[in-house]
Amino acid sequence: MHYTLVLLPSVPALFSSCSPAATEAMETFEKRKAETLASMTSSSPDKSPKGSIDEPIIPLLNTINSHPSYFTTSSCSGRISVLSHPTTTTSASTAKKKAKGGKWVFITHHKADPDSLLNLLFPPTSEIKPPTLTDPSDLVLRFEPLIIAIECKDVGSATKLVSLAISCGFRESGITSVSNKRVIVAVRCSIRLEVPLGGGGEGILVSPEYVRYLVGIANEKMEANWRRTDGFLSALVSSGFGGDEVEESGGGQPVNGEAGDEDSWIKSEATDSGDQLNLLSNGKVPDENHVGK
Amino acid sequence: MHYTLVLLPSVPALFSSCSPAATEAMETFEKRKAETLASMTSSSPDKSPKGSIDEPIIPLLNTINSHPSYFTTSSCSGRISVLSHPTTTTSASTAKKKAKGGKWVFITHHKADPDSLLNLLFPPTSEIKPPTLTDPSDLVLRFEPLIIAIECKDVGSATKLVSLAISCGFRESGITSVSNKRVIVAVRCSIRLEVPLGGGGEGILVSPEYVRYLVGIANEKMEANWRRTDGFLSALVSSGFGGDEVEESGGGQPVNGEAGDEDSWIKSEATDSGDQLNLLSNGKVPDENHVGK
Numbered sequence: 001m002h003y004t005l006v007l008l009p010s011v012p013a014l015f016s017s018c019s020p021a022a023t024e025a026m027e028t029f030e031k032r033k034a035e036t037l038a039s040m041t042s043s044s045p046d047k048s049p050k051g052s053i054d055e056p057i058i059p060l061l062n063t064i065n066s067h068p069s070y071f072t073t074s075s076c077s078g079r080i081s082v083l084s085h086p087t088t089t090t091s092a093s094t095a096k097k098k099a100k101g102g103k104w105v106f107i108t109h110h111k112a113d114p115d116s117l118l119n120l121l122f123p124p125t126s127e128i129k130p131p132t133l134t135d136p137s138d139l140v141l142r143f144e145p146l147i148i149a150i151e152c153k154d155v156g157s158a159t160k161l162v163s164l165a166i167s168c169g170f171r172e173s174g175i176t177s178v179s180n181k182r183v184i185v186a187v188r189c190s191i192r193l194e195v196p197l198g199g200g201g202e203g204i205l206v207s208p209e210y211v212r213y214l215v216g217i218a219n220e221k222m223e224a225n226w227r228r229t230d231g232f233l234s235a236l237v238s239s240g241f242g243g244d245e246v247e248e249s250g251g252g253q254p255v256n257g258e259a260g261d262e263d264s265w266i267k268s269e270a271t272d273s274g275d276q277l278n279l280l281s282n283g284k285v286p287d288e289n290h291v292g293k
Numbered sequence: 294m295h296y297t298l299v300l301l302p303s304v305p306a307l308f309s310s311c312s313p314a315a316t317e318a319m320e321t322f323e324k325r326k327a328e329t330l331a332s333m334t335s336s337s338p339d340k341s342p343k344g345s346i347d348e349p350i351i352p353l354l355n356t357i358n359s360h361p362s363y364f365t366t367s368s369c370s371g372r373i374s375v376l377s378h379p380t381t382t383t384s385a386s387t388a389k390k391k392a393k394g395g396k397w398v399f400i401t402h403h404k405a406d407p408d409s410l411l412n413l414l415f416p417p418t419s420e421i422k423p424p425t426l427t428d429p430s431d432l433v434l435r436f437e438p439l440i441i442a443i444e445c446k447d448v449g450s451a452t453k454l455v456s457l458a459i460s461c462g463f464r465e466s467g468i469t470s471v472s473n474k475r476v477i478v479a480v481r482c483s484i485r486l487e488v489p490l491g492g493g494g495e496g497i498l499v500s501p502e503y504v505r506y507l508v509g510i511a512n513e514k515m516e517a518n519w520r521r522t523d524g525f526l527s528a529l530v531s532s533g534f535g536g537d538e539v540e541e542s543g544g545g546q547p548v549n550g551e552a553g554d555e556d557s558w559i560k561s562e563a564t565d566s567g568d569q570l571n572l573l574s575n576g577k578v579p580d581e582n583h584v585g586k
Contacts, residue, residue, distance in 0.1 A: 159472075162470070163470070175455070175471075177455070205500070205503045207498070213491060213495075
């Protein structure tokens, strides 16, 4: 499937029935959108150190940007990473560790190669450590799913998008900002891993076997994240995004990205079994069991 | 500091300048609020298996509920848990594991006692396993921070609350639903742990030493979560919540819950160093480094 970026000119005539203030706000929206899309199609690198948009997410971004009420301001398609926090021991008797920034020693937006990570964490010759791991550092392995920030023309447009995203499994989506000028939506969900590995004064506290197991789970989560992303894209298309005639109402049938999903991690997240602190559509936190202490 | 729950009667006269539809919506808000607060103060257990509100969160809930534009619909003060997913091997050659529900084998809303968890995961006499761990199960240790769902009188009230929550470090907050009747805000942040421990066919894949290390980190995160919660409560009070005269504008100076915080985990989350996939206030995902594969 191929999507073409559509640059939308400022069309104040469309808003002639609005108040001057509203018209001005919308003109500004159109202007910001045109500028943002122009920078996306520019051949020069963007402001991130990576310098470009994650390739797997481009069809989704183009589809969102094809709708006159929305444009994407930033995104990540999902990633597996190991972050290193250099640690130093303070002179206090409590010997508390203090972070002084952090850096990635491993990052991929694709599935991770377990051997690459194992070679990094457990180098074959222990005397030759990779430069990134020469200092004692607390290491954390993470999986983080898709996240997109989207500016919306108004609160109504934002509400429709949040509702669609939540129905596709991006249940931590929400309107994060509303001002006279800008309405911002974040699309996100809770498919995550956050695993401290040790690595400071005490050395790495997990085994190579365990790291291989973790990478397997991280890769399953990446696949689940991609399936959910595909489901969101399908739901947007069903709602009229990306077509020649955009359906302003944003209706249509949301597609459940997890239908028929055999992945146990996703099952556990997509159901309302109460094992995640997600909110249900009625604004309730799922019931809690109170088993232990 | 003591807060008293204030039951607010339906006061349609206050909204006499509104349209009939808006008045009706607000009357419904007042009615729902009165019913919800009445159920909170009832001596009978609530609908959750735990049956009651987490004690540490009660001052915060009372403060939010003291404002005429808001009421809390559900909450969790933060928790450390181990979830068990029973696993069975399918007949397929891929031997994929399939989740059939899950249950908590450990949960606390306070700091966790490492010895309790160690005794559960590594019972002193290996022949006597606790009933919860007799079947092969994938175990996941989690820390999940404060989450509150709040119904707001209108989008303007919701926006102010989201803005205040984000300024206090609850950067994953947002308006999750807007309809004619109900506007729902979720207050949440990304202080988390999600650590698979093994426990299925392959047995537990981590050492007791590592579990003790994890519990230490989970307890640090619980403390950080409480500090952030306290900061949010202070910011609400500074904005006029909880006082005799509620300031409808919701202004005031937000308190940064992490000021002077020496906790390395929180430093890493509260700064914009790009190690978390949070959105900045300008709607941008923090810059990404592209280090590895």
